[in-house]
Amino acid sequence: MKTGKEQLSKVSERILPHIHRTPVLTSSLINEVVGAEVFFKCENFQKMGAFKMRGATNAILNLSEEKQAKGVVTHSSGNFAQALSLAAKSLNVPAYIVMPDSAPEVKKAAVRTYGGQITECPSTLKDREEAANRIQKETGATFIHPSNDINVILGQGTAAMELLEDYPDLDHIFCPVGGGGLIAGTALAVKHFGKNCNCIGGEPLEADDAWRSLQSGRIETNKYANTVADGLKTQLGDQNFPIILENVEEIIRVAEDEIKSALRLIWERMKIIVEPSSAVALAAVIKEKERFKNKKIGIIISGGNVDLTNLPF
Amino acid sequence: MKTGKEQLSKVSERILPHIHRTPVLTSSLINEVVGAEVFFKCENFQKMGAFKMRGATNAILNLSEEKQAKGVVTHSSGNFAQALSLAAKSLNVPAYIVMPDSAPEVKKAAVRTYGGQITECPSTLKDREEAANRIQKETGATFIHPSNDINVILGQGTAAMELLEDYPDLDHIFCPVGGGGLIAGTALAVKHFGKNCNCIGGEPLEADDAWRSLQSGRIETNKYANTVADGLKTQLGDQNFPIILENVEEIIRVAEDEIKSALRLIWERMKIIVEPSSAVALAAVIKEKERFKNKKIGIIISGGNVDLTNLPF
Numbered sequence: 001m002k003t004g005k006e007q008l009s010k011v012s013e014r015i016l017p018h019i020h021r022t023p024v025l026t027s028s029l030i031n032e033v034v035g036a037e038v039f040f041k042c043e044n045f046q047k048m049g050a051f052k053m054r055g056a057t058n059a060i061l062n063l064s065e066e067k068q069a070k071g072v073v074t075h076s077s078g079n080f081a082q083a084l085s086l087a088a089k090s091l092n093v094p095a096y097i098v099m100p101d102s103a104p105e106v107k108k109a110a111v112r113t114y115g116g117q118i119t120e121c122p123s124t125l126k127d128r129e130e131a132a133n134r135i136q137k138e139t140g141a142t143f144i145h146p147s148n149d150i151n152v153i154l155g156q157g158t159a160a161m162e163l164l165e166d167y168p169d170l171d172h173i174f175c176p177v178g179g180g181g182l183i184a185g186t187a188l189a190v191k192h193f194g195k196n197c198n199c200i201g202g203e204p205l206e207a208d209d210a211w212r213s214l215q216s217g218r219i220e221t222n223k224y225a226n227t228v229a230d231g232l233k234t235q236l237g238d239q240n241f242p243i244i245l246e247n248v249e250e251i252i253r254v255a256e257d258e259i260k261s262a263l264r265l266i267w268e269r270m271k272i273i274v275e276p277s278s279a280v281a282l283a284a285v286i287k288e289k290e291r292f293k294n295k296k297i298g299i300i301i302s303g304g305n306v307d308l309t310n311l312p313f
Numbered sequence: 314m315k316t317g318k319e320q321l322s323k324v325s326e327r328i329l330p331h332i333h334r335t336p337v338l339t340s341s342l343i344n345e346v347v348g349a350e351v352f353f354k355c356e357n358f359q360k361m362g363a364f365k366m367r368g369a370t371n372a373i374l375n376l377s378e379e380k381q382a383k384g385v386v387t388h389s390s391g392n393f394a395q396a397l398s399l400a401a402k403s404l405n406v407p408a409y410i411v412m413p414d415s416a417p418e419v420k421k422a423a424v425r426t427y428g429g430q431i432t433e434c435p436s437t438l439k440d441r442e443e444a445a446n447r448i449q450k451e452t453g454a455t456f457i458h459p460s461n462d463i464n465v466i467l468g469q470g471t472a473a474m475e476l477l478e479d480y481p482d483l484d485h486i487f488c489p490v491g492g493g494g495l496i497a498g499t500a501l502a503v504k505h506f507g508k509n510c511n512c513i514g515g516e517p518l519e520a521d522d523a524w525r526s527l528q529s530g531r532i533e534t535n536k537y538a539n540t541v542a543d544g545l546k547t548q549l550g551d552q553n554f555p556i557i558l559e560n561v562e563e564i565i566r567v568a569e570d571e572i573k574s575a576l577r578l579i580w581e582r583m584k585i586i587v588e589p590s591s592a593v594a595l596a597a598v599i600k601e602k603e604r605f606k607n608k609k610i611g612i613i614i615s616g617g618n619v620d621l622t623n624l625p626f
Contacts, residue, residue, distance in 0.1 A: 023336070044584045096339035167607040264621065271617035273355045308577065308626045 003154065003243070005192040011151075012158045015057045020091055021047055022159070024166050029269045034285055036295045039170065040266075041163040044274050044304025048114065051159050051302050052083035052146070053180055058155030059144045068093045071141035075128040077103040078231055079303055080146035085116030096141055097133040106307065119312065142280045147179030148237025157185025164193040172292065174281040177201040177210040177251060177298035178232040180240035184208055186300060187247035198249035202284030204228075204259060209235045210244070211251040228259055228312045231277035252284035259283050260312050266301075273304045276312060316467065316556070318505040324464075325471040328370045331403055335359050335472070335478050342582045347598055348606045352483065353579075354476040357587050361427065363581025364472050364615050365396035365459070368494055371468030372457045373400055381406045381471075383453035384413065388441040391544055392616055393459035398429030409454055411444040420619065451585040460492030461550025470498025476611045477506045485605065487594040488613040490514040490523040490564060491545035494554035499613060500560035511562035514595030517541075517572060522548045523557070524564040541572055541625050544590035565597035573598050573625050586617045589625060 025040045027032040043051035060072055071094030074084050081097045088095035097116040099108060100123030111118055121131040144152065159182075160173050173194070175186045182251055203210050207225035219241050225233035236244065254262075263279035266272065278301045285297055338353045356364035356615070367458045373385055384407030387397050394410045401408035410429040412421060415434030424431055434444040449456055451610035457465065471493075473486050488499045500512040516523050520538035532554050538546035549557065567575075579585065598605055598612065 049584060267586055267621060271362060273580055273584040273586060308580060308624070311621070311624070313621045 001291055003150070008154060008157055008161060008189060008192055011058050011154045012161050014061055015054055015155060018087065019053055021162055022027050024045055024163060025270060025272070027218065027270050030265060032284075033265065034289050034297070035161060035293045036289070036297050038164065038282075038285065039167050039296070039298045040270070040301050041159050041298060042272065043159055044272060044278065044301050046303070048079070048082045048086045049303050049305040050079040050083065051092065051156055051182060051300065052068045052079045053087060054158050054313070055149075055152035055155035055185070056080065056083040056087040056144070059151040060091055060093055062151045063142055067142050070094075071139055072106065072144050073098065073132050073135045073139070073141040074144050075132050076097070076146045077107055078146075079305060081107070081111050081116060082114055082309060084144060085111050085114035089115035094139070096135045096139065098128050098135070099126065145237065147181030147234065148239045149181075152186060152240055153185045153240055153243065154188070156182045157189040159300050160186040160189035160298070161193055163300070164197070166197060167296065167298065169296055170194065170298045171196050171295040172198055172200055173298040173300065174200050174202055174285055176229065176232055176277045176280040176302055177203045178277065179234040180210065180236040180244055183210075183248060184240035184243040184252060185243050187243060191210050191247050200245060200249050200284065201251040202281040203251050203253050204232055204280060205253045205255050207233050208253050211253050213241065214245065214248070217245070226252065228256055229275075229277040231275060231281050232280065252288055254280060254283040254287055258287060262286060264313060273306060274295060274301050275306055276304045278302045278304075316463070316501050321467060321470055321474060321502060321505055322472075324371050324467045324475050327374055328367055328468060328471060331370045331400065332366055332422050333359055333455040334475055337476060338583060338585070340583050343578060343595075346395060346578065347602050347610070349598070349602070349608045349610050350372065351595075351598065352476065352480050352609070352611045353583070353614050354472055354611060355585065355614050356472055357585060357591065357614050359616070361392070361395045361399045362616050362618040363392040363396065363588075364469055364495060364613065365392045366400060367471050368462075368465035368468035368498070369393065369396040369400040369457070372462060372464040373404055373406055375464045376455055380455050383455070384409060385457050386411070386445050386448045386452070386454040387457050387459060388412070388445050389459045390420055391459075392618060394420070394424050394429060395427055395618075397457060398424050398427035400426035407452070407454065409448045409452065411441050411448070413441065458549065458550065460494030461552045462494070462564050463552055465494050466498045466553055466556065467501070468498065469495045470502040472613050473499040473502035473611070474506055476613070477510070480609065480611065481508060482609055483507065483611045484608040485509050485511055485513055486611040486613065487513050487515055487598055489542065489545055489590045489615055490516045491590065492547040493549040493557055494522065495613065495615060496561060497553035497556040500556060504560050512560060513597065514564040515594040516564050516566050517545055517593060518566045518568050521566050524566050526554065527558065527561070527564055530558070541569055542590040542593050544588060545593065565601055567593060567596040567600055571600060577626060586619060587614050588616045588619055591615045591617075
């Protein structure tokens with residue numbers, strides 16, 4: 001699979017009719033706090049509220065008509081479950097979503113609203129994979145991994161592509177690191193569309209598997225992952241790790257109070273609702289702000305799906 | 314004081330260098346809920362987080378240089394205190410703010426951040442007016458009322474003017490009704506810049522003084538005002554009431570649960586932070602949605618300054 005400039009441009013063109021080209025916001029107060037110019041690519045305004053819509057859409061569009069007719073399947077309890085359901089619905093494709101039976105009812109309801117057909121199973125990875133395998137065999141549906149799939153990765157990269165189209169002179173683009181789909185796609189976009197730009201990840205200290213993976217050169221896992229950034233507990237995969245290893249400049253780790261404080265800054269000053277995961281990237285910039293003084297910095301705001309009755313403030 | 318088309322255009326031109334031209338957002342889900350096309354003018358993204366910045370700026374710019382040098386004074390514990398402080402600071406004008414000693418510390422801190430000089434007093438209207446009078450005598454500062462001042466009213470009207478510039482074919486513009494400055498300005502803008510457009514107010518049933526004032530033809534007050542929309546507890550004044558009486562089509566009253574439900578819809582679906590007062594206008598549209606089916610509706614989102622530790626969810 002090619003991951004070059006031309007390939008990324010094709011992906012961007014292909015998914016654009018099905019997604020929002022999200023706005024870029026700035027805040028003079030946050031610029032003052034950071035001592036740099038910060039440009040927020042607001043994927044919280046994306047369809048279904050997160051960048052995952054991009055990768056899900058691209059992965060489905062990449063299938064033959066015959067395969068599309070048989071549907072897609074994934075296991076996820078987070079934004080990708082909703083993204084695949086909505087993208088599939090928009091393209092008239094069946095979507096089978098394997099969710100742990102322990103997943104919050106509100107998340108199951110969201111998947112159902114978007115037309116996803118839920119199969120519940122115990123919450124171990126083995127149970128999830130078995131359930132997904134069974135659905136593949138029964139329906140002929142194609143399995144699409146939430147982050148470790150090259151078409152998903154290329155789709156996620158289109159957010160940074162659009163940001164660089166709007167602001168070609170960015171020095172750095174920061175994004176949060178979870179399963180690795182977003183940062184791998186962002187790093188590819190930066191490599192092919194940036195001018196002297198690099199890609200930097202923000203990761204919770206409490207779930208620093210990607211930081212450790214960059215040190216050791218192999219995929220590390222989290223024993224515990226006690227972080228408010230609940231979208232970032234997952235680990236890298238064999239598709240995205242080589243891209244990250246080659247193209248990501250560095251990963252900066254941040255503590256829980258730094259994440260919460262950045263989250264509050266975005267909510268209070270920008271008046272936008274973003275997930276704690278999104279604040280991890282800004283927290284990383286603020287933590288090392290002396291190094292980024294007077295730079296032009298892009299930040300991918302990953303999403304805005306939060307439980308308003310359970311906020312970390 | 315003229316309040317015609319030319320006057321409004323001059324005001325808009327005069328304040329534009331000092332304020333944000335705020336974006337207009339839409340939500341396909343909210344359009345589905347309402348059964349109409351809704352265009353949200355996002356004054357929560359305005360400087361200091363509310364439309365009050367427009368009126369405060371215009372009122373100060375309207376003063377002679379000599380008067381500006383002596384400063385401005387108001388009594389407010391809400392957004393106007395912050396707006397007058399920031400507008401004055403930007404224009405190098407001293408701002409004296411009378412606040413009740415019972416006002417939350419966070420609001421006093423915000424005024425100080427924007428450079429306002431606070432005088433505390435007991436929270437009765439009489440005490441506030443006395444304190445403001447004393448400051449006027451001592452400093453020569455000009456008193457600027459938060460809503461009952463024609464220059465403030467004209468400034469507030471520029472939000473609807475911009476909205477009509479962007480969407481000239483709106484059938485209705487809804488805004489919340491508190492002290493009457495926003496709705497009076499909005500109604501003037503609709504009269505002079507709308508095509509077959511009218512201005513409708515949304516008001517909490519719990520503080521329906523403006524609705525009763527339209528019925529009785531004189532300024533009514535609220536005995537109790539037990540509403541989550543804390544910006545809307547104030548009453549109309551002799552400057553804005555005649556404008557409202559002549560130019561506002563109607564006021565629709567909404568219950569507290571309707572306000573909270575509209576607020577939640579905006580937060581969850583649009584991913585933007587707005588004050589409960591802002592949700593009153595959407596709640597009014599939803600309440601009477603059968604009447605507004607398939608119409609094009611503008612809504613002035615008044616502001617986004619909320620206490621994140623004390624949310625009504």
